Amino acid sequence: MKEEQEASRSLAGLILKNNVRSQWAKYPEEVRNFVKTNTLASIADPSPLIRATVGIIVTTIVVEENGVGHWPSLLPYLGHLLDQPDPNMQEGSMGAIQKIFEDSGDRLETEQHVHPLMPKILSFFSSESPKMRGLAMNSVNSILMINNDPINAVIDDFLQQLFSRAHDSDPEVQKQLCRSLTLLLDSHFDKLAPHLPNVIDYIIMKTQDPNENIAVEACEFWLSLAENSDVCKELLSPFLGKLVPVLIKCMRYSESDIIALKGNCDEEDAMIPDRDEDIKPREKEIWVLLLTCLATYDLAGSKFNATDIFRMKMMARMRRTLSGTS
Numbered sequence: 001m002k003e004e005q006e007a008s009r010s011l012a013g014l015i016l017k018n019n020v021r022s023q024w025a026k027y028p029e030e031v032r033n034f035v036k037t038n039t040l041a042s043i044a045d046p047s048p049l050i051r052a053t054v055g056i057i058v059t060t061i062v063v064e065e066n067g068v069g070h071w072p073s074l075l076p077y078l079g080h081l082l083d084q085p086d087p088n089m090q091e092g093s094m095g096a097i098q099k100i101f102e103d104s105g106d107r108l109e110t111e112q113h114v115h116p117l118m119p120k121i122l123s124f125f126s127s128e129s130p131k132m133r134g135l136a137m138n139s140v141n142s143i144l145m146i147n148n149d150p151i152n153a154v155i156d157d158f159l160q161q162l163f164s165r166a167h168d169s170d171p172e173v174q175k176q177l178c179r180s181l182t183l184l185l186d187s188h189f190d191k192l193a194p195h196l197p198n199v200i201d202y203i204i205m206k207t208q209d210p211n212e213n214i215a216v217e218a219c220e221f222w223l224s225l226a227e228n229s230d231v232c233k234e235l236l237s238p239f240l241g242k243l244v245p246v247l248i249k250c251m252r253y254s255e256s257d258i259i260a261l262k263g264n265c266d267e268e269d270a271m272i273p274d275r276d277e278d279i280k281p282r283e284k285e286i287w288v289l290l291l292t293c294l295a296t297y298d299l300a301g302s303k304f305n306a307t308d309i310f311r312m313k314m315m316a317r318m319r320r321t322l323s324g325t326s
Contacts, residue, residue: 006047013053017060024064036061036071043081043092051092059099067107068100075100075113082120087129094124094135101142105150114143114150122154125161133165134172141176144183155191159184163195166202171211178206178217185224189231200239207246222247 004012016035024032039061043054061071068074081093097117101108108114124136140158143150151158165177181199184192192199206218222243226232236243 006049009047010049010053013050013057017053017057020057020060020064024061032061036074040074040077043096044086044089045092046088048091051088052095054092055096055099058096059103062100062104062107067104068113075108075117079117079120082117082124087132090124091129091132091135094121094132094139097121098135098139098142101139105143105146108143108150110150115153118151118154119157122157122161125165130168130170130173133168134170134176137162137165137173137176137180141179141183144180144187149187155188159191159195171214174206174209174211174214175217178203178214178221182217182221182224185221185228189228196235197238200235201242204239204242204246208249 016039020035027035035057039054039057042050043058045051045054058074062068062074065071075097078093078097081089084090118140121136121139124132127133127136140151162177162180165173168174168177181192181203203218203221206214207222209215209218225235
């Protein structure tokens with residue numbers, strides 16, 4: 001079918017995915033093996049769309065089979081592809097791994113399935129390809145919170161590779177880095193603790209990032225930190241002079257934000273509830289950013305007494321903001 005147009009092949013793949021979801025248990029074993037073999041045959045296709053579709057089919061099969069027990073060769077084969085020099089093989093494999101980790105990470109055996117892949121995945125944190133760097137980081141993030149601690153054996157190397165991406169110019173890499181730091185607060189706080197002063201400075205900077213996807217991920221860090229009452233006050237106190245103005249700035253609308261939120265709405269339909277398709281992605285990002293900062297302020301403020309410096313600084317800054325032009 002490789003002679004067909006890309007769109008037709010992708011559509012056929014998505015139809016196959018839907019059939020796998022609804023009929024997989026009814027397929028004879030020889031049919032299931034045929035689907036697996038021929039799906040993986042296209043994992044290094046020159047088309048990014050086809051490679052992504054292959055990853056979707058693969059992860060759907062793993063979900064339907066409740067893990068890789070019935071497909072033991074899958075993860076070793078994907079790991080083998082990561083070792084190949086062909087960029088399409090690498091990207092197709094990493095894309096499939098990321099989807100499997102995200103959808104079925106809790107169904108994998110750490111020692112048997114995850115540990116052999118981790119050094120290979122971490123090596124792509126410094127890949128020349130921004131796409132591969134982002135996929136590799138997303139893969140690890142997808143299993144960071146799993147109970148059996150699949151990255152414990154490589155946590156030091158993971159942190160080293162992670163911090164090396166601090167000045168990466170790719171937006172997806174920056175977004176995944178912010179997400180990693182937030183997840184590490186809950187999963188490996190003891191390992192992150194010695195680096196927290198530098199991490200907090202970095203997240204303050206990323207909270208102000210013009211890319212709202214990055215800013216939203218950075219704000220999640222403050223929310224997670226504020227939920228940890230044991231360390232929040234101690235960690236945040238030295239940074240209040242920097243943090244308070246940033247949170248206040250994120251909690252106010254600019255003129256362009258207000259225009260974006262209004263969109264093209266007419267007053268005539270003001271009383272009609274918006275449909276999902278009526279809400280632009282940018283509007284949702286603005287709301288998430290605003291609400292996350294508000295929740296962070298509320299939680300962080302609750303860790304300080306009413307006379308503490310956090311509340312004093314926050315209220316003083318809010319008064320100045322409200323009395324200004326915003």
